[in-house]
Amino acid sequence: MRSRYQAWVVVIGISAALAASRCAPSASNQTRAGASDVAAAAQKVYVAPGDLDPYYMFASGGHSGNVYVYGVPSMRHISTIPVFTPYPATGYGFDDASKKMLGDLTWGDAHHPALSETNGDYDGRWLFINEMNGRVARIDLRDFKTKQIIGPVANISGNHGSSFVTPNTEYAMMSSRFSIPIPKGGYAPLDKYATDYKGIIAGLKIDPKSGEMTLGFEILMPPFDFDIGDAGKKVSDGWMFLTAYNTERATGKLEVTASQRDRDYIAAVDWRAAERAVAEGKGDLIGGVKVLDPKKVPGIVYLMPCGKSPHGVDVSPDGRYIIGSGKLQGVTTAFNFEKIQAAIQSQAFSGDEDGIPVLKYESIKEAEVPVGLGPLHTQFGPGGMAYTSLFVDSAIASWKLGEWKVIDKTPVSFAVGHLATAEGDTVDPDGQFLVSLNKLSHGRHLNVGPSQPESSQLIDISQEKMKLLADSFTEPEPHYAQIIKADKLHPIEVYPKEENHHPLAVWDVSKAGVTREGNHVTAKIVAVRSSFTPSTFEVREGDIVTVAITNIEQATDMLHGFGLLDYNINLVIDPGETKVVTFTAKKGVYPYYCTNFCSALHQEMQGYMTVKPR
Amino acid sequence: MLALAAGLVVLAYFTPLWRLTMFAPQYEHGLQLDIHSYTLEGGHGGQDIKEINLLNHYIGMHPLEAEDFDEFKWMPFVLGGIALLFLRGVVLGTVKELVDATAVFGYFGAFSLWSFAYKMYRYGHDLAPEAPVKVAPFTPPVFGYQRIANFEVYSYPRAGTYLLMAVGVALLAALVLAWRRRGTLASVS
Numbered sequence: 164m165r166s167r168y169q170a171w172v173v174v175i176g177i178s179a180a181l182a183a184s185r186c187a188p189s190a191s192n193q194t195r196a197g198a199s200d201v202a203a204a205a206q207k208v209y210v211a212p213g214d215l216d217p218y219y220m221f222a223s224g225g226h227s228g229n230v231y232v233y234g235v236p237s238m239r240h241i242s243t244i245p246v247f248t249p250y251p252a253t254g255y256g257f258d259d260a261s262k263k264m265l266g267d268l269t270w271g272d273a274h275h276p277a278l279s280e281t282n283g284d285y286d287g288r289w290l291f292i293n294e295m296n297g298r299v300a301r302i303d304l305r306d307f308k309t310k311q312i313i314g315p316v317a318n319i320s321g322n323h324g325s326s327f328v329t330p331n332t333e334y335a336m337m338s339s340r341f342s343i344p345i346p347k348g349g350y351a352p353l354d355k356y357a358t359d360y361k362g363i364i365a366g367l368k369i370d371p372k373s374g375e376m377t378l379g380f381e382i383l384m385p386p387f388d389f390d391i392g393d394a395g396k397k398v399s400d401g402w403m404f405l406t407a408y409n410t411e412r413a414t415g416k417l418e419v420t421a422s423q424r425d426r427d428y429i430a431a432v433d434w435r436a437a438e439r440a441v442a443e444g445k446g447d448l449i450g451g452v453k454v455l456d457p458k459k460v461p462g463i464v465y466l467m468p469c470g471k472s473p474h475g476v477d478v479s480p481d482g483r484y485i486i487g488s489g490k491l492q493g494v495t496t497a498f499n500f501e502k503i504q505a506a507i508q509s510q511a512f513s514g515d516e517d518g519i520p521v522l523k524y525e526s527i528k529e530a531e532v533p534v535g536l537g538p539l540h541t542q543f544g545p546g547g548m549a550y551t552s553l554f555v556d557s558a559i560a561s562w563k564l565g566e567w568k569v570i571d572k573t574p575v576s577f578a579v580g581h582l583a584t585a586e587g588d589t590v591d592p593d594g595q596f597l598v599s600l601n602k603l604s605h606g607r608h609l610n611v612g613p614s615q616p617e618s619s620q621l622i623d624i625s626q627e628k629m630k631l632l633a634d635s636f637t638e639p640e641p642h643y644a645q646i647i648k649a650d651k652l653h654p655i656e657v658y659p660k661e662e663n664h665h666p667l668a669v670w671d672v673s674k675a676g677v678t679r680e681g682n683h684v685t686a687k688i689v690a691v692r693s694s695f696t697p698s699t700f701e702v703r704e705g706d707i708v709t710v711a712i713t714n715i716e717q718a719t720d721m722l723h724g725f726g727l728l729d730y731n732i733n734l735v736i737d738p739g740e741t742k743v744v745t746f747t748a749k750k751g752v753y754p755y756y757c758t759n760f761c762s763a764l765h766q767e768m769q770g771y772m773t774v775k776p777r
Numbered sequence: 778m779l780a781l782a783a784g785l786v787v788l789a790y791f792t793p794l795w796r797l798t799m800f801a802p803q804y805e806h807g808l809q810l811d812i813h814s815y816t817l818e819g820g821h822g823g824q825d826i827k828e829i830n831l832l833n834h835y836i837g838m839h840p841l842e843a844e845d846f847d848e849f850k851w852m853p854f855v856l857g858g859i860a861l862l863f864l865r866g867v868v869l870g871t872v873k874e875l876v877d878a879t880a881v882f883g884y885f886g887a888f889s890l891w892s893f894a895y896k897m898y899r900y901g902h903d904l905a906p907e908a909p910v911k912v913a914p915f916t917p918p919v920f921g922y923q924r925i926a927n928f929e930v931y932s933y934p935r936a937g938t939y940l941l942m943a944v945g946v947a948l949l950a951a952l953v954l955a956w957r958r959r960g961t962l963a964s965v966s
Contacts (some may be wrong), residue, residue, distance in 0.1 A: 692831055717824050718831075764835070764909055 204632045207623055210237040218585055218646050220598060221276045221290055222619070225640030228271045230292060230302065235585070235596055235646055238621055238635035246292060246300045246309045247271025254724065254735035255309070258742040264312050268296055274642040275326055275391070279374070283330035283396040283482075283590035287651035289374045291335050293325030299335055299367055301374050304652050306737075313376045317450035318345040318363045324389040324405045326367075330396045330590070334366040334379055334434055338405055342386035346450030357412040360386035363454070364405060364464070366434055380437045381446075381454045382464055385517045386412050387428065388421070391475045391540075396590055397482030399500040403432040404485050406473040410516070422491065426468040426524060428516075429476050429487050431503065436463045458518035465507060466516060468524040470496055475540035475581075479549070479564055480590050484529060488538035488551065495538040495551055497567065499529035530567035534560040539580060540643075542587035544594040544624055550587075552579040552599065559599055559622065561629060573629040575599040575620055576607055583644040584624065593648065597622040597629070600641040608636050617641060656719045658739030665741035667711035672696045679706075684748075688712045690723040690736060690757070693764035700770075704750040704777045713741040724758025727772065735759050750776040778951040779875065782944045783863035789944070790814055790856050794937035795893065797917070799829070800929045811935065812893070814852040816843045837908025838900055848892055855885055872955045879948045886941060894919045 210216055216234030224231050228248030232241045248270055249256025256265050271294035279289040290302040298314030299322070316322070321341035328335050342360040344351040351359035361383055368379035387407035395402035410427045413420030440446065440460045446453030457464050469476075470489020477486045485503075488495040506512075506527055512520040537555025544550065547564040557578050561571045581600045585593035604618035616636040623630040660670060667687055669675045675689040675696040684706045689696045690713065702708050714723045714736040725734040725742075730753065734742045757768035793811035800807045808829055809820030819826025830840040843849055859882055866874035894916075902914040915925060918932040934942075 693835075716831075718828050767909075 200630070204623075204630065208236045208238065208621060208633045210234065210239070215649065217649055218596065219649055219652060220583065220644050220646045221278070222583075222600070222637060222641040222644035223273045223276050223292060224638060225274065225642055226270070226272045227638055227640070228273055228294070229638075230273065230276060230290065231637060231641070232307070233619075233635075233644075235598065236621055236632065238598075238619065238633055240635075240637075242307065244302055244307055244309065246302065247273055247294050247298070247312070251733050252735070254733055254742065257731075257733045258744050260743065261309075264309070266312075268298075271296060271298060273300075274323060276643060276645050277326045277328045277335060278645050278647055279332040279369075280328055280330050280589065281332070283400075285586060285589055285645075285647045285651060286332075287647060287653070289332075290645075291326040291328060291369075291376075293322050293335075293337065295321055295323060295340075297322045297337070299326045299337060299376060301376060303374070304654065306655055306658070310374070311376060313367065313378075316365060316367075316378060317452045318347065318361075318381060318454065319365060320345075320347070320363075324364075324392045327392045327394055327403070328369070329394040329403070329434065330400050332369050332371070332374075334368060334394075334403075335376065336392045336394075336403055336405065337363075337365040337367060338389035338392065339363045339384070340388050340390060342388070345454075353414045356386055356414045360412075362386050362389055362407075364389060364403075364430060364432055366403070366432075366437060378452055380434075380441045381449075381452055382432065382437060383449075383454050383456045384430070384464070385410075385519070387430075388417075389430070390473070393476050393478045393485075393588065395478055395482055395485075395500070396480070399478060399482040399485070401433060401435045402500075403434050404467075404476045404478065404487075405430045405432070406469065406476045406487060408472045408474075422472060425471055427471060427473055427489070428521070429467040429469045429473065429485065429498075430519075431465045431467055433463055456518075461518075464519055465503075466519055466521045467498060467503065467527060468513075468521065470494065475552075477541040477543075477588065479547075480543050480592055482590075484564060486541040486549065486551075488534075488541070490537055490539055490554065492538065493533060493536050494531040495534050495541065496531050497529045497564070498527050502527045502529065532562050532567045532569065534562060534569055535572065540582055542582055542584040542597070543592045544584055544587065545592055546594075548592075548594065548624070550582060550584060550597055550624065552582040554578055554580065554602075557601075559597065559629065561624070561627075570627060571629050573622065573631065575601055575622075575631075576618060576634070577601055577603040577605055581641070581643040583646050585646045586648065587646070593646075595623075595625050596646065597624045598644060598646065600637075600644060602640075604636060607634055619644075656738075657717050657721075658737060660715075660717060660739055663713070663739055663741060665711070665713070665743075667709070667743055668713045668741040669711075670713065670715050672715075677701075683707045683709070685709045685711065688725075690714045690725070690768075691716055692721065692762040693757075693768045695725075695755070695757075695768065695770045698770040699773065701773045701775060702748045703775045704748055706748045706774075707745065708748050708772075709743060709745045711741060711743045712736050714738055721761060722759040723761055723768070725755060726758040727755045728753055733758060748772075748774045750774050778947050778954065779863045779866045779878065782947040782951075783860040783867070785940045785944045785947065786856055786860040786863065789937040789940040790853060792936040792940065793818065794935060794941075796933055796935045798931045798933075800931075801927045804828075804928075810841070813849075814856055814937065815849045817841055817846070835908065835910045836912045837905030837910075839903060841900070846896070848889070848896075852889070859885060875948070875951055875955055879952060882944065882948060886945065890919075 218235035220233040220235045222231045230244040245255040273294045277291045278285045293299045297316045297319040301311045303310045320339045320343040323340035324338035326335040339362040342362045365381045366379040367376045388409040390406045392405040407428045409421035446455045469487040470492045474490045485498040506522045513523045534551045535553040535556040539552045541551045551560050558574045562569045579599045584597045585595045599620040601618045619637045621632045669687045677686045677700045684702045716738040736742045753772045795812040797810040808825040811818040862878045898916045901916045
């Protein structure tokens, strides 16, 4: 009897142990991302050798300072456009012109690419991109080259909420994420942060023909941390929306101090009103530029209460809804533009911040969509589809405008920040593909040591059910990307000879050579397969030497390089291009050679600069 | 018939006579060179002739330049002359004129072909001795296909030559007609 009792105890004990061991599975029972139909997915992303992708994706390179160009859906990295940092591969930042454009900064934290638009649709002309040191660059999509860097723009500090363009590329936005006492260089102790530190929202005016950017307007704002923006379109055209966190005006450890209020704001800027005020000569001169003070110029900016610590704000394709998410919440809010306008008309304000009227959340809200934890950004598809990235959930939720219900949710690997759908922020989104720009890749790739790439995952959104198609890995750090139909771009393949009006260009080999004026020597050099003319030239120690190289090729892909050893000089000259570099000669003999492989006798494409001692 | 031939001759002036097409792995769309009675014309808006010359400089070949072709100076006039000769035949309408015109045209055709072949021979044989790449002297194809180093070279007549061939056919037809009506002084035009 006793032994039988003991046996039961043993059996129960073992059962209990077994049961206990089943309580904690060794892996999450959440479906592992990537469990899609492999064969179908492979077919969707396969672009046969020699075939072309139907879409370009322009991804910001974050603190690498570059823009990366991908083909979608192959997710092949095709090209890198250097913007805010020297890039030896294309000689960017080594010749006089690009060095001058970069200025003293050889680093920039690029964030939000913005393709130029006509009537709210991508027109394939330019790509704008901001960086944190108060600058915005324009890339010409005719040759994929950075053509202008404006800034650092006065008074703006930490230009994160940028470079979102208006529907006809009238303006690109800038704003301060890290408010400072303005003008720059001023001082105020941090305990005066709430009153003496100022934020700025600015509009960069864009010339409709040349794309040249100039400062259009600046608006003086409370010291909130302005974060992300989007321009109104169609019914809401004429407005800019920018999120702001730390409306507590706190300092110190912001993760706590800036997370105290239940709601922060989206600033709604009537940019046409700001434009008019500037035209009327309004504004105070601060840091050398006119700044509009909303106290003195009412009606240019309003504050919309939004979920706590918002990050992204995105306007629906029809312009009716402004989607703002508190990143510490489980819902995203759709604000109704008509209700915002009605509230402004009836002056139904709950108060003000430094003279800027604050609207009432309940009166402008259309719906709250329970998308999931940590909603950041929303992009759109056709037929009212919306896709919201969920950082905390590490997932993407799809939902429908008007119905305000979540349709599908798919896990991503891991911790998605921005997301991009094909033409997904225009008036006419394409659907088809979504790229999840994830912050962490956690070893879903061959191990490359502790410095890990980010991951960009391609997701099929052509059906209601989202399907993961492919993983690709991107250099740090894609903050935002835009996907444009390939047939909207018509880049050139060579710089046509007749367009080269460079004063130092030489197209005739017999006219190449060296001229001297005092101690300034100009060497006009022709590069063509497979030689430099002249292949040697002599200068004197201490001379100021200007080397101007013209690549007289008109054949596709026939680039030549000019590497001058021991001078930190490395140019790459595209077919039909002239590049110039100026330096002081030091005594010795210095070889120069073609760095960019050109032809069978590329290796022989070399020469010497001999420098006579004084 | 002769009037038609004269028209065709004039048309031949406006159309290319011969085309050389060259393919290599890195030139998958081919490089084209069209020979007209008065000039050379490169494909891709003239870029191809520059590219051909650029490549040829490696083997020491003279650059192909319209100025080097004396043919381009006299050929248009000869074509015009032949057309006039044909028209003269039309007006005078004698078999004698027809035979003269045919003889001149035949000589012109044969001479032009020889001249073209000889030019090809000279280009392929007068190679600069200091050229970076030494190749055995060669004659590019006058007609048909030939492989030269990494290039497939095709050489075929174009519309202008076919027009001139049609002229030849027209002349022969006229001769045959004239032969049948021999004895009569009926016009062969």
